[in-house]
Amino acid sequence: MQVSPLVPALATNPEWVATLHEYGPLLLAAARAIARDEAEAEDLVQVTFERALRAAPTIRDPQAIRGWLLTVQTREALRVVRRLRRTLRLDPAIHELPVGGPDTSESIELDEALRRLSRPIRSAVVLHHMVGLSVRETADALGVTENTAKARLAKGLARLREWLDED
């Protein structure tokens, strides 16, 4: 009897690489929203891919990949290495605004309010209210309990309301 090989090295599997690329735009958008820094966002996507390729043999459920990738990326964004803040900010694209879309002044206002949030709180807001993860998925991605995630979300929205002067 021939036994099928178990968990072939997916890192070498073009299909796996292609699957990762399908999530590239989502990861890039989420990374931009969390990092508020173009170069760091690109790094986050890159590191997430690198981690995903290394961890390929452990990922068996296609349904879990999206959340898993976002989790990897978010935790990476929150890692201590990010304290090594870049001193050079030469890229004019950092503050690039999207072309079109809703009212640009509204976007500027919202972006500035998001930027004022601390990264853990902003990450929670981005993952739950922007990307669309459930509270539980958000908590998993942040590596915190659901209650902590809820508290961050509540605090984040309260501050956004305050800063955006919502009635």
Place this chain on the structure above:
Amino acid sequence: MKTDDTGGTSAANDPAHKGETGEIEQRLARRFAVELDRAERDYPALRRSRDAANPDGAMTRSGRSMLGWRRLALPVTAIAVLLAVSLVGVGLTFRPNAAGPAAPTSAAPTSSRAASGPPASDGIPNQVDGQRVYRIADKAEWQKLSGSFLLGAYVERFALPCAQLATRPPAEAKLYGTCDDPYWLASQAGQPYDFFALVQPAPNGTDALAGWADGPAVVIRAHTHDPAAADCATADRDKCERAVVVEAVVWPTVPMEIDGNRIFRASDQGLFPTSGSFLLGGPFEEPHGPFEDPQFALPCAMRANLTNAEQQLIPYCYVQSIDGLPIAPMSNFNATRGEILVARVHVNDPLAAQCPASDRADCRAAIIVEAVVWHGDQQAVSATPAELSANPSGTAGTNPASAEGVGPAGSGGASGSARSAPPSPAGAPSALTTDTTTTPPYSPSPS
């Protein structure tokens, strides 16, 4: 406005809450939709920007992006140094059963590759069998050599997202990789981002590296100026000539057989006996990497509602491997990351019958380690090889793992550590040979 205990409503993607979404949440959702559109447009360019490769195969990046990677260099380098020190500390030096009561008389086979002296500070020996071991930093020297040479390195496995290149002619495809080819030779362990200290070996030959990825230092026999370079297009000829073609890993050595029992390698996976125990040899690895730190726990993508059988057989999240092959979680043994070992294993475990049909093939293919029968760094060998001799692999009825645990029923050797098993002269393998070579060294044609 109705809110939940997060201070707002649920995610924008949750249709059940669409009607209740507050103004802030709606603005956030609209903002992300715009960001997603922008990312859809920008992502192809990002992929292309990661696609450039310099003539030596090392990745190049835009200056701005490189800043980000350079930013990671310090912590990554620090971790790499710690890794290297720890690997040296745990004894990566290959000591093929040089002594000890249970060591086979041929445990230090004359034909094995012998590193002369301890590894240097980078964990790589300076000589093997009297031959100089070059380093990646010696590129200017070894690239000029016309025959085979020894190159010490760490094998890193990673592939960077990049645009697929157009199909290359066969010669080029054999000799230089793209960013999607996963194997790299690095001067230090866990240092995948120092692109200037990396060499991407020719795809034609990287099979020999598979089991060594992210593992201990290795010495490979390789050559440049491969004859296939003559078939490359003129524009690519120089690059093809410089390509490093791996012939074999010559150090550390992995035994080929114990007591006449073949020791299988990952490359033999299609030949694994489907009944009975057999021996699997190679480096033992556990998850690790340059990003490993206590503050970052790699999230697990394990499915919910797995059966007990699946959890025991299928390696989901914490993957240990031998020779690069993931092993079943139900395996129970002690080993040190990076060490060379030989384990008695089996596939087609009876427990696989309890797996759902959708996963049964994976369950059957799961590699269960019953015991480690030989450690590259130990002085004694456990008694298990004798059992192998008595029950040669492939014999009906020798496969054996019970549904409750691992290993042959009644062997007593299945649980716990092979290291902890008392050495038994009677059980010691009487013959052990090492994998000295599988392919002859390359030498240029006399012409």
